[in-house]
Amino acid sequence: MFPVLKQIRRVGLAVVALGAIGVTGTAYAQVGTPSGDTISNTATVSYSVNSVSQTPVTATTQFVVDTVINLNVTGGFTYNVTPGALAQVATYTVTNTSNLASNFTLGVTDEAAPANDFNMSNLVVHVDNGDGVYNAADDTATAITGLGSGVSRVVFVTGDVPVAALNNQDAPVRLTATAIDPGTGVAWAPDAGADNPATVQIVVANAARNADDTFHVQTATLGVTKSSSVITDNLVPPSPNPKAIPGATVEYVITITNSGSQAATLQSISDPVPAATTFLAGNYPGSMDVSISVNGGGATYCVAEAGGTDTNADGCVRTGATLTVGAPAITTVAAGSNVAVRFRVTIN
Amino acid sequence: MNKRTQFYAFVTLIACGFTSQAFAQAKSCIELKTTAEVEKEVVNAKGEKTKVLAPAGKVVPGTEVVWTVTANNVCKQPSDKVVINNPVPEHMTLVANSAIGAGSQITYSVDGKSFAPAGQLTVKENGAERPARADEIRHVRWEFKNPLAPGAMAIARFRAVLN
Numbered sequence: 001m002f003p004v005l006k007q008i009r010r011v012g013l014a015v016v017a018l019g020a021i022g023v024t025g026t027a028y029a030q031v032g033t034p035s036g037d038t039i040s041n042t043a044t045v046s047y048s049v050n051s052v053s054q055t056p057v058t059a060t061t062q063f064v065v066d067t068v069i070n071l072n073v074t075g076g077f078t079y080n081v082t083p084g085a086l087a088q089v090a091t092y093t094v095t096n097t098s099n100l101a102s103n104f105t106l107g108v109t110d111e112a113a114p115a116n117d118f119n120m121s122n123l124v125v126h127v128d129n130g131d132g133v134y135n136a137a138d139d140t141a142t143a144i145t146g147l148g149s150g151v152s153r154v155v156f157v158t159g160d161v162p163v164a165a166l167n168n169q170d171a172p173v174r175l176t177a178t179a180i181d182p183g184t185g186v187a188w189a190p191d192a193g194a195d196n197p198a199t200v201q202i203v204v205a206n207a208a209r210n211a212d213d214t215f216h217v218q219t220a221t222l223g224v225t226k227s228s229s230v231i232t233d234n235l236v237p238p239s240p241n242p243k244a245i246p247g248a249t250v251e252y253v254i255t256i257t258n259s260g261s262q263a264a265t266l267q268s269i270s271d272p273v274p275a276a277t278t279f280l281a282g283n284y285p286g287s288m289d290v291s292i293s294v295n296g297g298g299a300t301y302c303v304a305e306a307g308g309t310d311t312n313a314d315g316c317v318r319t320g321a322t323l324t325v326g327a328p329a330i331t332t333v334a335a336g337s338n339v340a341v342r343f344r345v346t347i348n
Numbered sequence: 349m350n351k352r353t354q355f356y357a358f359v360t361l362i363a364c365g366f367t368s369q370a371f372a373q374a375k376s377c378i379e380l381k382t383t384a385e386v387e388k389e390v391v392n393a394k395g396e397k398t399k400v401l402a403p404a405g406k407v408v409p410g411t412e413v414v415w416t417v418t419a420n421n422v423c424k425q426p427s428d429k430v431v432i433n434n435p436v437p438e439h440m441t442l443v444a445n446s447a448i449g450a451g452s453q454i455t456y457s458v459d460g461k462s463f464a465p466a467g468q469l470t471v472k473e474n475g476a477e478r479p480a481r482a483d484e485i486r487h488v489r490w491e492f493k494n495p496l497a498p499g500a501m502a503i504a505r506f507r508a509v510l511n
Contacts, residue, residue, distance in 0.1 A: 032510070032511065039407070043382045045433075049377055053429075054427075055376065057378050061383060063407055
């Protein structure tokens with residue numbers, strides 16, 4: 001009955017908006033009345049003349065629902081990473097809140113200083129294939145196509161952490177999604193012309209939006225100090241304040257402190273015995289050669305065999321003048337802890 | 349357009365086209381028109397901000413539309429018992445208490461059968477009565493108290509937001 005003279009500009013989309021387009025989206029619920037729908041209003045008046053009831057009269061007017069382009073991008077996650085780690089994954093969600101299906105292009109950037117302590121390198125966008133799990137082999141798309149109204153799509157961004165990044169440094173990474181008109185392949189163009197109730201016109205609420213995820217470095221930060229003290233001058237009787245004279249016993253303490261946020265796994269600590277001294281074996285309780293103490297607590301000991309072979313496999317050995325202490329005598333230094341390695345020498 | 353199938357069908361005079369006004373044909377004593385407009389803020393010649401009504405063009409979800417119905421008496425006799433009924437269009441939500449119409453008693457309805465003034469319309473939920481929500485109200489009615497004199501115009505208006 002109504003001459004439906006709609007001139008819908010993007011015919012395919014007006015139809016498509018009513019169907020389930022986002023095949024593998026996380027939620028499907030049309031946002032707002034679909035673009036292209038006709039809204040009709042009918043008023044009826046009833047009345048009498050000279051108390052005689054007359055035939056009611058009706059009047060109708062209508063307009064076509066226009067296209068509104070809008071989207072949401074969410075992120076806000078923080079990922080703890082280690083310096084030098086490759087292909088670390090950040091997750092974002094892009095939701096099409098337009099009232100019809102749209103395509104989206106994606107861009108990823110490091111945020112600028114001062115928010116940014118360092119830049120991730122090799123940032124790559126991977127659109128999720130629908131299973132919500134990052135898999136380099138499956139998630140190969142770099143743009144989103146045919147996302148229906150109200151549908152969300154997960155997007156992964158991978159990046160490499162520079163080796164030089166320091167503990168507690170942050171690298172915010174921004175994902176920007178731009179709504180693209182599938183009919184033209186470029187951003188939706190808002191209708192600048194006069195309002196027309198009979199045609200579907202385009203209103204752009206948001207052409208692009210973005211969200212940040214942050215890579216946060218959590219690593220060990222090691223510091224090493226070395227000190228020495230004269231234990232005894234070995235005179236008979238020993239002096240109360242012994243000095244570093246030939247024959248005196250000197251103790252060296254190597255302290256490894258981890259001021260970082262993660263435990264450090266030590267491979268080995270090596271220290272050449274100083275010139276003009278001779279390694280003093282067996283001077284610790286139980287005739288042990290080296291003392292190891294964590295955070296100033298009770299000591300454990302090991303035997304540092306001369307000749308380069310750790311016969312008893314306790315992790316300590318001397319190769320020539322160099323003392324090496326490793327696993328199992330010392331394995332890790334926990335965050336906020338220190339380990340003190342002590343050995344003694346005799347001044348030649 | 350579900351109201352089309354009411355028992356008034358034998359005389360409905362329907363507007364054609366997409367202009368914002370629709371006209372009833374001449375045999376009747378009431379000329380009925382309805383328009384869809386949106387309120388726009390404009391800056392007048394003095395630089396003051398004022399609101400004007402303009403034909404509804406770029407309507408998107410969330411847009412508030414002002415629907416106005418005018419009933420013009422084109423006969424030489426007065427028309428009495430003038431009642432305008434307007435169902436709230438599909439996909440739209442009534443703005444609560446937005447209906448106005450000088451000289452009329454305004455009532456609302458959820459089911460199209462029982463009407464009540466604003467604030468008195470209730471629905472039954474879980475066996476108890478509670479006030480109807482704006483999105484549940486699907487009909488607005490204006491009953492004009494006085495006859496409409498020849499040449500006079502009755503105006504009814506309400507607002508609704510596109511879902």
